[in-house]
Amino acid sequence: MTTTTKKKAHLLGFIQHGVNSHATGMWRHVKDKIGWDFARPEYWQHMARTMERGMFDAMFIADELAPYNTHEDSSDAIVKWAVQCPTHEPSTIVPIITTATKHLGVGVTLSTAFEHPYSMCRRLSSLDHLSNGRVAWNIVSSYSKSEWDAYGHTMTERSGRYDRLEEYMEVCYQLWDSWEPDAIIADKASGIYADPAKIKVVNHEGKYYKCHGRHFCAPSPQGRPVLWQAGSSNQGRDFAAKHAEAIFAVHPNVDRMKQYATDLNERLAGKFDRKPGSVKLIYGLQTVVAETRSEAQEKYARIKECIPPEGALAWMSGHFGLDFSKFDGDAIVQNIEVPGIQGLFESIIYAKGGAPVTVKEAAMIYAQGMGMPVAVGTAKDIADQIEQYMDEGGADGFMLAATYTPGCFEEFADLVVPELQRRGRFRTRYTGSTLRDNLLED
Numbered sequence: 001m002t003t004t005t006k007k008k009a010h011l012l013g014f015i016q017h018g019v020n021s022h023a024t025g026m027w028r029h030v031k032d033k034i035g036w037d038f039a040r041p042e043y044w045q046h047m048a049r050t051m052e053r054g055m056f057d058a059m060f061i062a063d064e065l066a067p068y069n070t071h072e073d074s075s076d077a078i079v080k081w082a083v084q085c086p087t088h089e090p091s092t093i094v095p096i097i098t099t100a101t102k103h104l105g106v107g108v109t110l111s112t113a114f115e116h117p118y119s120m121c122r123r124l125s126s127l128d129h130l131s132n133g134r135v136a137w138n139i140v141s142s143y144s145k146s147e148w149d150a151y152g153h154t155m156t157e158r159s160g161r162y163d164r165l166e167e168y169m170e171v172c173y174q175l176w177d178s179w180e181p182d183a184i185i186a187d188k189a190s191g192i193y194a195d196p197a198k199i200k201v202v203n204h205e206g207k208y209y210k211c212h213g214r215h216f217c218a219p220s221p222q223g224r225p226v227l228w229q230a231g232s233s234n235q236g237r238d239f240a241a242k243h244a245e246a247i248f249a250v251h252p253n254v255d256r257m258k259q260y261a262t263d264l265n266e267r268l269a270g271k272f273d274r275k276p277g278s279v280k281l282i283y284g285l286q287t288v289v290a291e292t293r294s295e296a297q298e299k300y301a302r303i304k305e306c307i308p309p310e311g312a313l314a315w316m317s318g319h320f321g322l323d324f325s326k327f328d329g330d331a332i333v334q335n336i337e338v339p340g341i342q343g344l345f346e347s348i349i350y351a352k353g354g355a356p357v358t359v360k361e362a363a364m365i366y367a368q369g370m371g372m373p374v375a376v377g378t379a380k381d382i383a384d385q386i387e388q389y390m391d392e393g394g395a396d397g398f399m400l401a402a403t404y405t406p407g408c409f410e411e412f413a414d415l416v417v418p419e420l421q422r423r424g425r426f427r428t429r430y431t432g433s434t435l436r437d438n439l440l441e442d
């Protein structure tokens with residue numbers, strides 16, 4: 001008789017370096033950040049230790065570079081309702097998180113749009129050194145007009161952004177791979193620190209970038225950060241299948257998850273000669289856990305009460321690059337095309353299994369957790385749902401969207417993690433020494 005071992009889940013805490021993450025209005029929840037200030041290191045140290053106690057793979061920090069300004073051609077509603085605003089620079093908290101922990105990784109979202117690959121590589125190599133190899137990079141290229149306005153550039157359209165991103169990665173790989181492993185001699189007697197013959201000068205003259213110089217950092221523990229991606233258009237999926245080691249996707253139900261996993265595996269094998277299943281598929285999930293189902297439903301209702309309708313609509317306008325204030329609240333989203341994040345818009349379109357969703361409904365669904373499925377119930381209920389998404393939907397793990405913090409992660413670590421461990425679906429100790437080791441293990 002053969003027994004098949006079911007795969008174990010990977011877990012990440014999905015947040016922003018700001019007053020509010022991805023559940024709009026959560027800053028006003030009675031349990032949010034009691035005694036904590038998001039702009040102080042103690043909060044991040046506590047969040048990090050909580051996630052490490054729960055044996056998460058990493059904390060994953062989303063980012064955008066400026067408040068959205070699509071809604072009514074303004075960022076008023078965004079600042080008024082704290083819609084991902086204020087948000088501080090994400091890489092500044094990486095060393096705080098990694099010095100408070102031994103194993104927890106950090107995924108950091110950094111846009112390529114306004115930064116040269118040379119300084120991006122230097123920053124990421126430095127962070128990988130300081131964290132002992134626990135850094136991932138969520139590669140984004142600025143989908144929001146507000147970012148281009150803030151940096152004083154005209155926004156390029158999607159295909160141009162991906163074209164440029166390809167070249168960006170080419171430069172990054174050259175820089176990260178330019179030091180041979182034995183380039184450092186550090187011979188005090190002769191005074192020779194490194195062998196120049198073993199450190200390539202990168203000479204890149206491309207359509208978008210020029211780079212002539214040596215990478216300023218010696219090879220870091222992981223060599224390069226774990227490469228993460230969340231592109232969801234056709235081009236975005238190809239980019240992810242070519243470059244990513246892990247993907248973050250949001251799908252509201254098992255069927256959509258299954259379709260996505262099949263599509264990705266076809267791209268991996270068919271277009272990029274990579275093994276199907278070799279890229280970790282991490283799906284967004286929001287959880288509301290309690291000792292009883294009725295208590296969990298009660299909690300969920302309190303969370304939803306915090307959402308400000310205007311802030312919800314403004315967030316949707318920001319993510320999808322379209323001014324939803326111009327639409328009738330009863331207009332059907334299935335009839336609307338958006339220029340912004342395609343994959344997340346699909347999570348709205350399929351929010352009711354493909355049945356019509358109005359703009360008004362969409363805004364409230366989206367504002368509560370970016371269109372992710374919400375698991376509400378006891379630890380057993382949530383573990384059942386997690387197992388189903390893994391066994392039927394192809395998930396390798398979950399990006400757990402914050403509600404009130406740090407409470408939602410404390411509750412998950414205390415209640416859901418032990419249940420998953422009892423079922424053999426989650427690690428009971430960290431086995432790897434780097435984020436890549438831990439994340440890529442089965």
Ligand SMILES: Cc1cc2nc3c(=O)[nH]c(=O)nc-3n(C[C@H](O)[C@H](O)[C@H](O)COP(=O)(O)O)c2cc1C
Nearest residue numbers: 062063109140141143230231232233236341342343
């Ligand atoms: C689940 C998910 C999370 C994302 N998080 C971010 C983010 O934090 N910052 C950002 O600038 N873009 C983010 N994006 C945007 C994408 O990485 C990508 O740039 C955008 O979707 C445009 O590419 P696409 O048209 O291929 O989807 C996210 C997208 C998805 C699907």
